[in-house]
Amino acid sequence: MDVSLIESTIASQPIGGVLTSQLIAVGDVFQQHLASSDREINELCRHIERYRGKMLRPTLVLLSGLAVTGSETSEDLDKKHLLLAAVVEMIHMATLVHDDILDESEVRRGGATVNSLNGNEVAVMLGDYLISKAFHLCSTMGDPSINLALGEVTNTLCEGEVIQLHRRNDMDLPEDVYLDLVSRKTGSLIGACCRLGSVLSNGTEKQCEALDEFGRFMGVAFQITDDVLDLFGETAVTGKTVGRDLDLGKMTLPLLRLRDELGSQGRDEFDRVVEQRDRTGLQKLLDGSQAMESTTNSARQMVEQAKSRLSVLPEGPALELMLQLADGVLTRQS
């Protein structure tokens, strides 16, 4: 989702001012906690500051905290919300830095990736530093249940990544395995942001569970639109190398839908374009199929599923904004 879309969505809402000022405070916590006595570390952290564009996960922590009570003032947010928001952003950034190694990506947010600029070695360690700092900051909250919950999420996230790696070039990947993968890789953290944000505001169990599901559905939809952008986006807009999924043999939803639509008769041609990383051939097959439409429809259904979960929340500007952010997943260009 592009920064400007999130920013304009937030700004358009009555709750926008509160949220913006709280996000600035989260950014401060984030920066202060990453600061090191070592120049080298600080330079690397400054470089990846630019990755911190969307702040979608911190936004969802804060919004979920406000949404369970229908509040619209920052007084109903605890210091813990700010800490948690910074923690989840650090975890997210760590996954970006390590993902870029896995994907051999050279560009992110229009800038060189750490791996391309400083080598894989530095990127490995910087990602580790971010994970470590995230757990450390989380521990300063003094609430073991939050540590435990985030530990579970990062376990799940890593499992998703390992399975995805093992499934590269698996052209028989079943769609349910793909969806499970994406739910672990992207859905789990976004779900936890929403759930823990509401836990910290003493949301009811029903609310916290519903918010977790909202985040999971939104995360999966987010990943599906990511798949689409990797096929049809432009680096200048998405800010990252496009076409990487095919290059890396990642089977994404548009490809799975295309494969299933082509059936056994078209399977040889499908296998050929994927094996040969033949983008033009793939585009031609996609253009002649319903795969993209079907994929987009699924993303839309996921967003609807997500939004339906929010019926447990009281009316209010936070709920309103969450609904809009969910819709924004479908129109994101980056």
Added chain:
Amino acid sequence: MDVSLIESTIASQPIGGVLTSQLIAVGDVFQQHLASSDREINELCRHIERYRGKMLRPTLVLLSGLAVTGSETSEDLDKKHLLLAAVVEMIHMATLVHDDILDESEVRRGGATVNSLNGNEVAVMLGDYLISKAFHLCSTMGDPSINLALGEVTNTLCEGEVIQLHRRNDMDLPEDVYLDLVSRKTGSLIGACCRLGSVLSNGTEKQCEALDEFGRFMGVAFQITDDVLDLFGETAVTGKTVGRDLDLGKMTLPLLRLRDELGSQGRDEFDRVVEQRDRTGLQKLLDGSQAMESTTNSARQMVEQAKSRLSVLPEGPALELMLQLADGVLTRQS
């Protein structure tokens, strides 16, 4: 330190039986907590089981727990000691897996490294999985102060790694920077094992602090002997690729001592052998110098420093074994 040396040292002591059975219990916790519902993950974890050879860090957690009271029965160890012991071993294993990527190592403990066998991508994610599992297991202890302490250690550890990477091929590396590096990379975790092991046994502040220092000194000595083994060891004995430090432009203590002994007159030749990775030339320079002796002396002094810190402990078999393990650092062959 070779497995057999630790094992025989432990077995020779009256406390050996207690310790061995507790280490088996730690191994069970370790395995159970790493188990996943995914076959791929479990296969990787089985592969790295062999890295878990020395169990030096878990041993020190348990011994420190016993040593503060002079106890020799496992009844004086808490369930938390076992959990912590498994946690520090997971953290250690994570650093090994990621270190092997950084060092492009192909062999560890006589087996293929994860990076060489499954690619850097899988090794990145497996290391992340281990870190995540470690923090998660730690969180199950429900004691935020332990989480916080370990978070500080992993921050320090990552900083050490990043600085070391930046200092590769820095032939002007000052010795104090090297010692700081090693203290962060190796000393911090071993120090924490000793400190937290005693914290869990309600050791006095003085005891916990002294045990931390014991571990740090022991860790630095351990790393220095590692430097020596990388120059003079044999893969068949050390179980890992030797000569990697020079290949990677890592300035280790023997090299720093050689450089300083050669002085300005010998500097050109020193720079040449290091830049050209000329092992034969380097051996010749080392043979004609006091560098190895001086390095070994420093390791010995560190071990003496370490042992002197244990004067805060009551007499007993745990203390006895800790003193022996410290001495073992100097005779290790792997």
